[in-house]
Amino acid sequence: MALATLPVLKSQDHPTLANVFAADEDRAHWHDGALWFVRQKRDRQANSVPEWEQLRELASQIKEHAIANVAEYLEKFESNASALGAVVHWAADAKEHNEIVLKILRENHVQRIAKSKSMLTEECHLNPYLEKNGIEVVDTDLGEWIVQLRQESPSHIVLPAIHIKRQEVGETFHEHIGTPEGNSDPEFLAHAARHHLRQKFISAEVGITGVNFAIAETGGFVVCTNEGNADLGASLPNIHIACMGIEKIIPRIEDLSVFTRLLARSATGQPITAYTSHFHGPRPGGQMHIIIVDNARSDIRSSPDFHRSLHCIRCGACMNTCPVYRRSGGHSYSNAVPGPIGSILAPALEPEKHYSLPYACTLCGSCTDVCPVKIDIHHQLLTWRRELAGKKIIPYSKRLAMKFTSVLLRNSWMYKLAGAIGRTGLRWSPRWIVYNPLNVWGKGRDLPEPPRESFRAQFAKHKSEQHRVEGNHTSSSNSSSSNGKAH
Amino acid sequence: MQPINASRKSILNKLRSQPLPSNPLPEVIHGNWLRFKSPIEQLGNVLRSVGATCESLTDLESVRAKLQSYPEFSDAKRVLSQIPEIPGNVTLENVERPHDLEDVDFLIVRGEMAVAENGAVWVTDKDLKHRVAYFINQHLIMVVRKADVLHNMHEAYARVKFSGPGFGCFISGPSKTADIEQSLVIGAHGCRTMQLYIVD
Numbered sequence: 295m296a297l298a299t300l301p302v303l304k305s306q307d308h309p310t311l312a313n314v315f316a317a318d319e320d321r322a323h324w325h326d327g328a329l330w331f332v333r334q335k336r337d338r339q340a341n342s343v344p345e346w347e348q349l350r351e352l353a354s355q356i357k358e359h360a361i362a363n364v365a366e367y368l369e370k371f372e373s374n375a376s377a378l379g380a381v382v383h384w385a386a387d388a389k390e391h392n393e394i395v396l397k398i399l400r401e402n403h404v405q406r407i408a409k410s411k412s413m414l415t416e417e418c419h420l421n422p423y424l425e426k427n428g429i430e431v432v433d434t435d436l437g438e439w440i441v442q443l444r445q446e447s448p449s450h451i452v453l454p455a456i457h458i459k460r461q462e463v464g465e466t467f468h469e470h471i472g473t474p475e476g477n478s479d480p481e482f483l484a485h486a487a488r489h490h491l492r493q494k495f496i497s498a499e500v501g502i503t504g505v506n507f508a509i510a511e512t513g514g515f516v517v518c519t520n521e522g523n524a525d526l527g528a529s530l531p532n533i534h535i536a537c538m539g540i541e542k543i544i545p546r547i548e549d550l551s552v553f554t555r556l557l558a559r560s561a562t563g564q565p566i567t568a569y570t571s572h573f574h575g576p577r578p579g580g581q582m583h584i585i586i587v588d589n590a591r592s593d594i595r596s597s598p599d600f601h602r603s604l605h606c607i608r609c610g611a612c613m614n615t616c617p618v619y620r621r622s623g624g625h626s627y628s629n630a631v632p633g634p635i636g637s638i639l640a641p642a643l644e645p646e647k648h649y650s651l652p653y654a655c656t657l658c659g660s661c662t663d664v665c666p667v668k669i670d671i672h673h674q675l676l677t678w679r680r681e682l683a684g685k686k687i688i689p690y691s692k693r694l695a696m697k698f699t700s701v702l703l704r705n706s707w708m709y710k711l712a713g714a715i716g717r718t719g720l721r722w723s724p725r726w727i728v729y730n731p732l733n734v735w736g737k738g739r740d741l742p743e744p745p746r747e748s749f750r751a752q753f754a755k756h757k758s759e760q761h762r763v764e765g766n767h768t769s770s771s772n773s774s775s776s777n778g779k780a781h
Numbered sequence: 782m783q784p785i786n787a788s789r790k791s792i793l794n795k796l797r798s799q800p801l802p803s804n805p806l807p808e809v810i811h812g813n814w815l816r817f818k819s820p821i822e823q824l825g826n827v828l829r830s831v832g833a834t835c836e837s838l839t840d841l842e843s844v845r846a847k848l849q850s851y852p853e854f855s856d857a858k859r860v861l862s863q864i865p866e867i868p869g870n871v872t873l874e875n876v877e878r879p880h881d882l883e884d885v886d887f888l889i890v891r892g893e894m895a896v897a898e899n900g901a902v903w904v905t906d907k908d909l910k911h912r913v914a915y916f917i918n919q920h921l922i923m924v925v926r927k928a929d930v931l932h933n934m935h936e937a938y939a940r941v942k943f944s945g946p947g948f949g950c951f952i953s954g955p956s957k958t959a960d961i962e963q964s965l966v967i968g969a970h971g972c973r974t975m976q977l978y979i980v981d
């Protein structure tokens with residue numbers, strides 16, 4: 295299958311791309327609902343484990359320890375993996391990673407690859423690179439295969455085709471593998487894919503997989519899937535190439551008792567993935583190559599503000615819960631890892647291209663609440679805004695507005711005056727003035743009706759009422775919850 | 782033999798040049814973890830929820846009889862069994878390439894342990910010439926001893942050991958995908974059905 299390269303997204307900012315997605319209102323709503331469904335499944339699973347919070351805390355501690363001592367653990371992993379017969383390679387960046395893969399393929403005269411899901415190879419754009427060099431790459435995860443056939447990129451790290459409707463999958467399969475026109479039954483389509491991809495597995499000469507966890511103490515690694523594609527891909531061909539970022543390292547095999555309990559429950563609301571495979575060395579007579587990739591991770595690690603983002607185990611929970619991601623779609627982030635965690639990682643790689651991502655956030659904190667390794671995601675996004683503003687990368691209009699707000703918030707008389715103007719102005723201004731094109735807050739939604747009194751006035755009034763009641767000795771303890779509506 | 786690589790040195794140097802505060806590794810095996818009044822009942826419930834079946838029988842002979850009562854099994858063309866008491870008709874030692882297992886209908890194996898909290902069954906390639914057998918079959922039959930049903934993953938990882946090359950996998954239910962509009966389809970690339978039998 296000669297596939298063209300993935301469409302290279304123009305360097306457009308998040309609001310622009312989000313608008314494109316949101317313009318199709320039906321799809322945006324459907325997308326929102328599909329992800330919320332996954333989030334709810336996650337909640338049910340998390341609630342079924344009484345020690346959930348304890349597990350999150352343990353996971354966070356293990357990751358903190360592992361990243362702090364990552365150099366020692368990587369070396370330990372390397373020597374143990376080598377002792378098992380694996381060949382360990384190191385790649386400073388995406389380019390070197392891709393070259394190492396190609397070199398292994400060339401040395402073994404390989405043409406056909408069965409690949410299972412790996413966000414790292416997406417990040418490195420491995421597929422287009424290999425195809426350019428005449429290698430046939432088949433993404434065997436169903437979602438990834440769908441986006442590959444459609445020449446798109448995944449829009450989610452766990453659910454790559456979450457943005458595509460069944461009818462579209464039906465059309466794509468009709469076009470590429472000849473399923474009957476108009477058939478869009480998921481079961482039928484998935485089984486057609488199984489049938490078709492079996493042949494690809496059988497003829498593949500190399501299997502490429504990602505790595506969920508690399509175990510320093512044993513030199514092995516773990517791959518988690520539901521479809522069984524990673525296992526077929528790594529157990530039929532003689533050569534297995536596994537690609538991992540430096541942050542995948544964990545110290546001990548027993549640490550998996552914590553991570554395997556958190557990962558699938560957080561990701562898809564399953565008690566565990568169907569397959570949790572532990573690979574230790576090559577099969578007899580086979581080859582195993584492990585490529586350890588930095589690609590700016592060491593830079594992120596050096597940053598006192600952002601190094602905790604390396605704790606991420608790529609469960610996708612922060613995406614499923616994010617009100618911005620759900621309504622703007624993964625492609626609006628123009629990055630292999632989208633959503634809240636992607637918005638921390640991407641600007642570290644290319645601040646000029648990704649400056650708008652830390653603003654694709656309402657600071658609601660839901661991502662931080664669900665993150666199984668307790669990354670303070672929304673705090674880091676806020677920190678990014680400060681950094682980027684300092685770097686003068688973000689547009690002048692935004693910087694000006696921020697400056698203005700900062701002056702306003704520091705002067706109590708100005709703040710009071712602005713509030714009064716807002717309350718009266720919004721009430722009496724005609725719609726076309728309030729919802730002018732400069733008011734981005736009025737785009738696609740109505741502003742709440744302004745209250746008649748400011749919060750300060752309401753609070754003062756409420757307090758004096760309470761005093762009166764208490765003075766009469768008739769107060770009940772919950773009278774104070776009457777109308778304390780904050781604005 | 783390690784490939785000579787300049788990046789190895791530069792990556793490790795860079796990582797070492799930036800010390801981060803380190804905390805001690807926490808204890809993860811011993812703890813007050815989730816336990817069940819009846820782990821076997823819990824195991825069955827979870828497995829059914831992920832599309833598998835689970836049944837307690839007295840011994841291997843009953844498992845054999847049970848399987849024989851299914852026409853799908855008794856009519857199956859190729860059965861690979863790793864359990865002598867439930868004979869199959871494929872001899873793994875004679876199978877040269879893993880690809881030659883492509884048309885195996887049933888695989889019958891022992892699981893070393895099963896975990897009640899999530900329905901995961903631990904298997905390894907210790908006595909299995911081609912590990913692909915676990916994934917390439919259509920129907921997976923596993924047998925676990927009652928005494929090897931554990932409560933949670935902490936108990937399980939206390940028992941997982943690797944000393945030398947090898948492969949091990951927690952399998953929980955048949956393969957599945959929800960990649961088309963989040964609708965669950967059982968039977969992705971691995972087995973299409975999974976049955977677990979608990980024996981005394």
Ligand code: SF4
Nearest residue numbers: 606607609610612665
């Ligand atoms: S940041 Fe946390 S919630 Fe988001 S993908 Fe990573 S581990 Fe999951």
